[in-house]
Amino acid sequence: MITFIIIGVTVLISYLAFQNQDFTQKMQFNAANVIHQKQYYRLFSHAFIHANWSHLFVNMFVLFFFGRGIERYFELYFGQKATFFYLLLYFGGILFSNIWSLIKHQNNYYYNAVGASGAVSAVLFAFIFFNPWEKLYLFAVIPIPGILFALAYIFYSYQMGKKSNDNVAHDAHLLGAVFGFVFPILLRPQLFGQFVDLLLAGF
DSSP: OHHHHHHHHHHHHHHHHHHOHHHHHHHSBOHHHHHHSOOTTHHHHGGGOOSSHHHHHHHHHHHHHHHHHHHHHHHHHHGGGHHHHHHHHHHHHHHHHTHHHHHHTTTOTTOOBOOSHHHHHHHHHHHHHHOTTSEEEETTTEEEEHHHHHHHHHHHHHHHHHHOOSSOOHHHHHHHHHHHHHHHHHHOTTHHHHHHHHHHHTO
16 A cells, blocks of 8 residues: 555656756755755655656556565564555665765765655565565566576666766665665564575575
C-alpha cells in the first residue's frame, strides 16, 4: 500500500513541477543552497520531481514492481514495524544517495539534480538482498539473475560516475544501491547469513 502512496504523491508533484518552472527550481537538489542557504528540505524534495515523463515513468515502474516485494519481505521479517522501516529505507535512500554530491558541489550553485533514482535503487537492491537469484528483466525483456544485475549495475554506475560526461547522477545510483543492500543488515544483522545461504544455494 505504501508503495502506491509514494508513487501517487510523486506523480502528482512531478506533474505540478512540469507545469511550473519556478516550483521545479525550488524543489530540485542544489547542494550550494542546502549548505549556504540552509534549504535542507531540498535533500528530500528533489526525489518527488523529475526531468520529464520518461524519467518519471522509469523510476515509478521499477518502484511499482520491487517496492511491493519489499513491503512483503518487511512484513515477514519486521511485522508491525514494516511500514516504518520501508519509509526509512526509501527516505534514507534519498538522503544517503546524495551525500557525495552534497560534498562535491557544495559551492556550485549551477549544479542541480532531480528524481527518485537513489531511493528506487535502494528499494531495488534491498529486494535483491532478500532474493538474490530472482530474475530481473533488463529493458523489461532480458531475464537476468538479480545478483548478476546488481554487480553489473554497480560496475556501470561506478565507471560512469568517474567519467561524469552525461546528465545522469550515477553516484546517486551507486550510493542508493549500497544503502539498500546494507539497510536490512542494519535492522537485523543475522539476515546477512540468510543472504549468503541463498547466494550459495543458487550455484
